[in-house]
Amino acid sequence: MNPFEMVVIIVAIIAVSRVLQAKYGGRGVFGRHDRRDGLLNVTPRQQDDAETRRLREEVAQLKERLHVLERITVDKENSLTREIDQLRDR
Structure with missing residues (x-):
């Protein structure tokens, strides 16, 4: 696999993950995502x-x-x- 294909695959994976994150409201495995400080809020x-x-x-x-x-x-x-x-x- 050449470097160009690897970059395209990485960009595709990131794009798909962003779409899924937007669809499911940014909820992670551990709880609600707090965008103010970038930490997961599990309280x-x-x-x-x-x-x-x-x-x-x-x-x-x-x-x-x-x-x-x-x-x-x-x-x-x-x-x-x-x-x-x-x-x-x-």
């Missing part, structure tokens, strides 16, 4: 949902803490001690 959907809920709760807590810090820094009167005591009581 179940429920774990993803639980992780999303946990991250949303964490973001909400961080936003609340940021709001308190903004209020402490912007407040005109000297209420820093009062705010720290309120946070300590939580």
